[in-house]
Amino acid sequence: xxxxxxxxxxxxxxxxxxxxxxxxxxxxxxxxxxxxxxxxxxxxxxxxxxxxxxxxxxxxxxxxxxxxxxxxxxxxxxxxxxxxxxxxxxxxxxxxxxxxxxxxxxxxxxxxxxxxxxxxxxxxxxxxxxxxxxxxxxxxxxxxxxxxxxxxxxxxxxxxxxxxxxxxxxxxxxxxxxxxxxxxxxxxxxxxxxxxxxxxxxxxxxxxxxxxxxxxxxxxxxxxxxxxxxxxxxxxxxxxxxxxxxxxxxxxxxxxxxxxxxxxxxxxxxxxxxxxxx
Amino acid sequence: xxxxxxxxxxxxxxxxxxxxxxxxxxxxxxxxxxxxxxxxxxxxxxxxxxxxxxxxxxxxxxxxxxxxxxxxxxxxxxxxxxxxxxxxxxxxxxxxxxxxxxxxxxxxxxxxxxxxxxxxxxxxxxxxxxxxxxxxxxxxxxxxxxxxxxxxxxxxxxxxxxxxxxxxxxxxxxxxxxxxxxxxxxxxxxxxxxxxxxxxxxxxxxxxxxxxxxxxxxxxxxxxxxxxxxxxxxxxxxxxxxxxxxxxxxxxxxxxxxxxxxxxxxxxxxxxxxxxxxxxxxxxxxxxxxxxxxxxxxxxxxxxxxxxxxxxxxxxxxxxxxxxxxxxxxxxxxxxxxxxxxxxxxxxxxxxxxxxxxxxxxxxxxxxxxxxxxxxxxxxxxxxxxxxxxxxxxxxxxxxxxxxxxxxxxxxxxxxxxxxxxxxxxxxxxxxxxxxxxxxxxxxxxxxxxxxxxxxxxxxxxxxxxxxxxxxxxxxxxxxxxxxxxxxxxxxxxxxxxxxxxxxxxxxxxxxxxxxxxxxxxxxxxxxxxxxxxxxxxxxxxxxxxxxxxxxxxxxxxxxxxxxxxxxxxxxxxxxxxxxxxxxxxxxxxxxxxxxxxxxxxxxxxxxxxxxxxxxxxxxxxxxxxxxxxxxxxxxxxxxxxxxxxxxxxxxxxxxxx
Numbered sequence: 025x026x027x028x029x030x031x032x033x034x035x036x037x038x039x040x041x042x043x044x045x046x047x048x049x050x051x052x053x054x055x056x057x058x059x060x061x062x063x064x065x066x067x068x069x070x071x072x073x074x075x076x077x078x079x080x081x082x083x084x085x086x087x088x089x090x091x092x093x094x095x096x097x098x099x100x101x102x103x104x105x106x107x108x109x110x111x112x113x114x115x116x117x118x119x120x121x122x123x124x125x126x127x128x129x130x131x132x133x134x135x136x137x138x139x140x141x142x143x144x145x146x147x148x149x150x151x152x153x154x155x156x157x158x159x160x161x162x163x164x165x166x167x168x169x170x171x172x173x174x175x176x177x178x179x180x181x182x183x184x185x186x187x188x189x190x191x192x193x194x195x196x197x198x199x200x201x202x203x204x205x206x207x208x209x210x211x212x213x214x215x216x217x218x219x220x221x222x223x224x225x226x227x228x229x230x231x232x233x234x235x236x237x238x239x240x241x242x243x244x245x246x247x248x249x250x251x252x253x254x255x256x257x258x259x260x261x262x263x264x265x266x267x268x269x270x271x272x273x274x275x276x277x278x279x280x281x282x283x284x285x286x287x288x289x290x291x292x293x294x295x296x297x298x299x300x301x302x
Numbered sequence: 303x304x305x306x307x308x309x310x311x312x313x314x315x316x317x318x319x320x321x322x323x324x325x326x327x328x329x330x331x332x333x334x335x336x337x338x339x340x341x342x343x344x345x346x347x348x349x350x351x352x353x354x355x356x357x358x359x360x361x362x363x364x365x366x367x368x369x370x371x372x373x374x375x376x377x378x379x380x381x382x383x384x385x386x387x388x389x390x391x392x393x394x395x396x397x398x399x400x401x402x403x404x405x406x407x408x409x410x411x412x413x414x415x416x417x418x419x420x421x422x423x424x425x426x427x428x429x430x431x432x433x434x435x436x437x438x439x440x441x442x443x444x445x446x447x448x449x450x451x452x453x454x455x456x457x458x459x460x461x462x463x464x465x466x467x468x469x470x471x472x473x474x475x476x477x478x479x480x481x482x483x484x485x486x487x488x489x490x491x492x493x494x495x496x497x498x499x500x501x502x503x504x505x506x507x508x509x510x511x512x513x514x515x516x517x518x519x520x521x522x523x524x525x526x527x528x529x530x531x532x533x534x535x536x537x538x539x540x541x542x543x544x545x546x547x548x549x550x551x552x553x554x555x556x557x558x559x560x561x562x563x564x565x566x567x568x569x570x571x572x573x574x575x576x577x578x579x580x581x582x583x584x585x586x587x588x589x590x591x592x593x594x595x596x597x598x599x600x601x602x603x604x605x606x607x608x609x610x611x612x613x614x615x616x617x618x619x620x621x622x623x624x625x626x627x628x629x630x631x632x633x634x635x636x637x638x639x640x641x642x643x644x645x646x647x648x649x650x651x652x653x654x655x656x657x658x659x660x661x662x663x664x665x666x667x668x669x670x671x672x673x674x675x676x677x678x679x680x681x682x683x684x685x686x687x688x689x690x691x692x693x694x695x696x697x698x699x700x701x702x703x704x705x706x707x708x709x710x711x712x713x714x715x716x717x718x719x720x721x722x723x724x725x726x727x728x729x730x731x732x733x734x735x736x737x738x739x740x741x742x743x744x745x746x747x748x749x750x751x752x753x754x755x756x757x758x759x760x761x762x763x764x765x766x767x768x769x770x771x772x773x774x775x776x777x778x779x780x781x782x783x784x785x786x787x788x789x790x791x792x793x794x795x796x797x798x799x800x801x802x803x804x805x806x807x808x809x810x811x812x813x814x815x816x817x818x819x820x821x822x823x824x825x826x827x828x829x830x831x832x833x834x835x836x837x838x839x840x841x842x843x844x845x846x847x848x849x850x851x852x853x854x855x856x857x858x859x860x861x862x863x864x865x866x867x868x869x870x871x872x873x874x875x876x877x878x879x880x881x882x883x884x885x886x887x888x889x890x891x892x893x894x895x896x897x898x899x900x901x902x903x904x905x906x907x908x909x910x911x912x913x914x915x916x917x918x919x920x921x922x923x924x925x926x927x928x929x930x931x932x933x934x935x936x937x938x939x940x941x942x943x944x945x946x947x948x949x950x951x952x953x954x955x956x957x958x959x960x
Contacts, residue, residue, distance in 0.1 A: 059871040077869040077880070080930050084940035087872055087932070117875055117937060201874050205584060220584060226875040230934040235581055263770040265876045267542075267579065267713075275865055276770050278878050286871050286880060 055079070058092075058139055058146035058285035062122075064129040065248075065294040066155050070099045072108055072122040074139050077286055091118035095141035099124065101133050115199040117228055131155065135291045146282045148289035153249040155293030156182050156189070161221070161245055163237065163302050172236040173301055175221040179247060181210035188255035190292075193224055194244040201226065204235055204266070207259040221245070225265055237301045249293040257281055257288045332363060332843070333809075334802070335753075338689050338698035339426025339741055341367065345414045356457025356913060356955025360420045361410040364439070366841040366855055368796035368811035369424060369755070371834060374862050374892060375946035376718070376926045378403040381832045383425055383757055384792035384817045385436030386764070388710030388721075389733075393440045395509070395523040396565070396600075397552045398432060400573035400592055401719060405501050405531045406947060409482070411548065415453040415464040416478035416507040417441045425739040425757050426700040429650035429666030429685050430600065430609050435704045435735040435761070443509040443523060447474035450960075457955035459484050460503075474511040480504060488951075499947065500532035518557050525550040529719065546575040546719035566599035577620075577720045588620040590722035592708075605654040607666075612647040615708075617725050619781045640781075642725040644674035646707055648681075660692045672707045677728040681705040694745030699738070706733040711767035711785055724765075729782045734762045737792075749803045756795040763787040764819060764830065766884070788819035790827060794834060808842040821884060829885045835860025851900040861889030861925070870930050870939055877932050877939060889925045894918040894948065911957040917948045924948075 056079070062072030074097055075090045097108040108122035115121075129135070131154040139146045159178040166172045181187060191206035201224035208219055222235040237243070250258075257279055264276040280286045332347035341364070348358035364370055364380065371381045379387025379402075392402040394412065402411040414420075423431070423438040431438055444466060451466040460482035468474040481504040489500065505527035512520045531544045552569035572593035579586045596613035618641045652666030663686065670681040685702035709730060712721030726732040737759030746752050769784035796813025815834030818827045836859070843853040866887035869880040898915040918924075924946040931942045 057869065059873070061873050075872060077871040078939065080867055080870050080939060080941070082941045084933070084938050086936075086938045087877075088937055090872070117872065199875075204581075222581075222584070224874070227877050227932040228875045228934060228937065233581075235584070260770055261873065261876070261878065264878060275879070275881055277768075277881055278873075280880075286869070286878070287873055 056090075056144070058141070058144040058282070058287075059090075060137065060139055060146050060148065060282045060285055060287040060289055062097075062137055062287075062289045063292055064099060064127070064135050064152070064290075065246075065292050066129045066131050066152060068129050068294065069123065069125050070106070070108060070127060070129075070135075070137075072097050072099075072137065072139065072289075073116055073118075073120070074110075074122060074141070075118060076144065088118045091120045092141045092144070093120055095122070095139055095144075097122040097139045098137070099127060100136045101127060101130070102136075113199075115197065129291060131293050133291070135289075137289045139285075144285070146285035146287075148282045150254065150281075150289050150291040151251055152291035153187070153251065153293040154182070154184075155295045156180075156187065156247060156249050158245070158247050158295045158297050159216070161297055161299055163299075166236060169236075171239050172234070173239055175237050175301075176218050177221050177245065177247065178216065178218045179295075181213055181215045181217055182249075183213045185213045186211050186252075188250050188252055190248050190250055190255065190258045191219065191221065192246040192248055193221070194246065196242040200244070200246060202258055202261070204233075205262055207255055207262055209255060227265070239301050241301045242298070243301065244296055244298050246294050246296040248290075249295075250290050253279075253281055254288060254290040254292075332807075333367070335743065335751075336421070338687060338696070339424050339700065339739065339755075341422045341424070343420045343422065345417055345419060348414060356455065356459060356915070356953050357409050358414055359410045360412065360414045360417075360441070361439075364422055366809060366839055366857070367422075367424075368798050368813045368837070368839065369794065369815065369834070370437075371837065371859060373832065374889075374926050375406055375924060375948050378406055380437065380439070381834070382437040383759075383794055384815050384830060384832050384834050386710065386830075386832055388708070388723075389434050389436030389706060391432050391434040391436075391438050393432070393438070394525055394550055395443050395521075395552055395554065396440065396567065396598065397523070397550050397569040397571050398594075399525070399548055399550055399571060400723060401546060401548060401575070403719070404503055404529060405718070409460065409480070409503070411505070411527055412441050413462055413464065413478045413480050413505060413507055415455065415462065416443070416476060416509070418444045425755070426687055426698060426741065427685060427702060427704075428607065428652045428664060428687070429668040429683070430607065430652070431668070431685075431704070432611065433646065433648065433670060433681075433704075433706050433708075435706045435733060435759075443521070444474070444476050445511070445519075445521075446513075447476065447511070452958070452960055454958040455955060456957075458487050458953060472513045474509075474513075476507070476509040478505075478507040480506075498532075498534040501530070503527065503529040517559060518555070521554045521556070523550070523552045523554070531719070541580050543578045543580070544575065544719050545578075546573065548573050562601060562603045564599065564601040566597070568595075568597050570595050573723070575719045575722065587623040588720075588722075589623065590618060590620040592617040592723040592725075606651065607654075608649070608651040610647070610649045613645070615642070615644045615646070615725060617642045617644070617708075617723055619724055620722050642674055642727070644672060644707065644725045646670065646672045652685075660690050662689045662691070663687070664689075670705060672705075672726065672732065674707075674725050674727055677726065677731070679705075679726075679732055681732070681734075696741075696743045698741045700740075701738050703736040704734060706735075709733065709765035709785060711765050713767070713769075721767075724781060724785065727782055730765065730785045730787060731763055733764055733787075735759045735792075746799075749801055751800045751802075752797070753800065754795070754797040756793075758793045759791065760789075761792055761817075761819075762789045764789065766821075766831065768823075786821055786823065788821045788830070790817065790819035790830070792817050792830075796837075805845045806843070808840075810840045811838070813837045819885075824883060826883065828883050829863050831863050831885045833860075833863045833885065835888065848904070849902055851902065853898045855896045856893070858891065858893040861891050863888055864927075867930055877930060879930060889928070892924045894922055894924060894946075895920055907960050909957075909959040911955075911959070913953075913955045913957070915953045917951040917953065918946070919950070921950045 056076040059075045064070040074092045106124045106127045108124045136149045163173040187210045189208045191203045192200040194200035204222035260278040336342045421440045447466045447468045453464040455462045462480035464478040466476045508524045510522045528547045534541045549572045554567035556565040574591040576589045594613045594615045598611040600609040648670035650668040655663040665686045668683040683703040687700040689698045707726040739757040741755040743753040766786045794815025798811035801808045817830035817833045838858040840856045845851045863885040866882045867879040868882035901912045903910040927944040
């Protein structure tokens with residue numbers, strides 16, 4: 025092969041490479057799937073958010089358009105089935121949720137959720153554990169800061185360990201949100217457990233995340249005992265919002281507990297306290 | 303400058319036998335082929351040529367060769383022919399270094415000025431290839447020092463000093479040190495709107511030699527390096543810091559007898575890393591470590607080359623050291639991960655068989671034994687290379703089997719130091735590869751060589767990790783159960799034109815490589831994360847006259863493989879991603895042009911080199927990572943891309959040599 029032929033071959037091959045790979049192939053688009061975030065608390069009522077997933081495009085899009093307003097959401101406890109009512113609520117984003125005041129959660133019962141809208145169908149089942157009482161919630165001043173407080177929650181692990189927990193906090197006028205690093209598994213019956221409390225982290229809020237508590241805020245602090253799979257879900261969720269997608273950690277997948285969709289349905293044994301941050 | 307190496311001297315007669323003379327010159331190409339599949343990088347040749355960030359860097363220069371990539375600018379290891387960076391072995395004076403990477407390839411972990419040369423084997427290996435599946439890069443210290451010499455390099459990212467001296471005609475010493483101050487001058491350039499990177503490192507090399515007599519010599523090599531990488535991202539609650547450190551020490555006895563030459567050494571090599579994530583009141587740290595003590599040696603009897611290796615490892619998976627979190631999960635001091643103390647040994651032998659005509663056959667066998675607790679395995683790895691040389695034309699066909707007993711896995715997509723080593727166990731058995739490599743080279747005209755190569759390999763039990771960080775908190779968490787071991791193929795081909803003359807050298811290449819893996823959790827075959835895709839590379843270095851030298855590199859590569867986001871959805875006010883098939887999408891194509899100019903001033907025995915380089919001269923924004931986030935202004939989602947730090951990045955350096 026003569027030199028000009030070689031150069032020509034290289035040049036053509038280089039052009040071919042550029043043509044073939046200037047734009048990487050986009051992943052296949054996926055149909056929307058139902059997304060459920062729902063719970064029923066011991067001595068409380070079921071609440072469900074029902075949205076649809078998005079197959080994302082590089083140009084972005086509105087998440088508020090994914091809310092499903094005319095779905096049929098039911099919760100049954102094995103004896104009766106309640107159809108939840110959909111209604112707007114500014115506490116949620118998108119501002120809509122399904123609720124009912126006809127069914128109260130009872131520990132030990134199994135709760136089954138179904139959600140339907142058009143071709144979308146989702147269902148899940150969850151057993152409600154017995155709640156664990158909160159021993160105390162303690163706030164401490166932070167040196168050099170007059171307004172922020174650190175906090176901790178103490179409880180005694182139950183006899184039927186392992187016991188799984190997720191802590192939620194509800195600020196006045198807002199929906200309850202899982203606290204940052206708020207999952208915990210107790211393995212030792214009767215042990216006194218003290219967990220640090222951190223404010224929930226919301227992707228909807230601008231500015232840096234502040235994990236401490238602001239003096240004067242009114243909070244409902246909820247120690248939710250959940251099943252193992254629900255604990256696994258929230259821990260993966262914690263990992264995803266704390267580390268996922270970053271340079272050092274890469275992907276952080278979150279499992280789904282919903283058949284036919286994404287998200288979590290949990291029946292929670294809840295012990296809660298209402299506090300004003302001192 | 304010419305440096306000759308007297309390979310063997312007969313003490314009993316006046317006859318002096320020269321088995322090989324190595325010529326190292328400043329002019330011409332810094333990289334040359336020295337055998338089938340083998341390149342030699344002359345560090346003195348690099349001094350005058352293309353520099354990045356003020357450093358004449360062996361590893362950066364090798365990335366211009368076909369088949370060699372680094373998975374973007376954030377990854378700094380060498381991914382060769384679709385193999386993982388951890389499947390390339392880096393050795394310093396024949397001792398392996400576990401994590402020889404700086405962040406982002408800003409500098410090589412090895413100080414090139416400390417070494418005489420580096421030998422790189424891409425896909426054709428003899429049986430002396432250590433237990434790795436990919437390439438081999440050997441840094442060779444100076445075996446003799448003729449006079450006092452020094453290299454002082456002052457750059458705006460870092461500076462280094464290398465001193466070479468001899469005493470009493472028998473003792474020689476080479477000492478090098480480098481320190482970076484990247485944050486101080488480049489900090490603002492590395493700061494993005496949503497993330498901030500801080501990085502610094504330092505390293506120290508020492509080589510001491512003692513020539514006992516004309517046959518025997520002793521040498522000691524030491525190397526220590528430390529790196530610190532900080533990363534803040536406003537989308538995540540925690541600030542992360544990675545520390546990693548390499549430590550290598552070896553003592554070697556070499557003997558060049560009349561009928562045989564041999565080297566024997568004792569060594570220690572170790573790597574520790576610690577990934578820390580912090581926010582007020584809470585810190586999570588993941589320390590991990592691996593170390594090995596061992597003996598190794600090579601014995602050459604003309605056509606027969608033998609050797610042995612014996613290594614005792616100690617490796618610990620990442621532990622979790624938490625504070626500010628519940629004390630029942632992890633207990634005081636956190637989860638204590640399993641420690642492994644495997645043992646690996648092998649002997650090997652190659653025989654060069656002259657066949658009829660222009661054919662040469664090298665046949666060898668590496669017989670390895672590995673034991674880790676109850677997991678024991680024997681690996682007889684045959685390797686054979688048939689070479690045909692006629693005129694200016696060489697064609698080599700290689701077939702071989704390889705085993706690797708160490709897996710590197712972790713959370714990052716590009717092989718950062720947060721990845722950790724785990725030793726093969728019954729649950730995660732040794733990786734292996736078997737396949738063919740063909741290489742062809744022909745001198746088309748004086749100084750111009752055309753080369754082409756192709757490879758195919760069957761890969762077995764390639765490790766990828768699918769765990770999440772918080773899983774490590776659990777006392778009963780088993781890292782090994784989250785190692786996915788995939789099997790499949792690597793294949794590819796490339797061709798290159800290499801030109802080398804006294805004042806000009808250049809390399810142009812085009813290549814394509816592919817990978818397929820069968821993961822246990824997926825029915826379909828998927829690409830590996832190291833899938834090479836297409837690459838086009840052009841490298842040119844021109845010594846205009848005695849004073850001026852200019853160079854440039856252009857690299858184009860298919861974008862890095864990544865696992866795409868298939869769906870996004872909202873849970874508790876945060877955006878959650880559901881991922882599609884593993885490694886099934888590619889980032890936008892990567893390309894960049896680097897330019898460099900040097901002015902060399904010679905005054906007596908002093909040489910002053912002033913270098914100016916510009917990285918990514920046309921400012922292409924190479925995408926390193928991408929994910930979806932919520933736009934807090936309007937509650938919409940958007941694609942967030944993290945770009946390479948290298949864009950219009952200038953660098954100045956001054957080097958003094960004498």
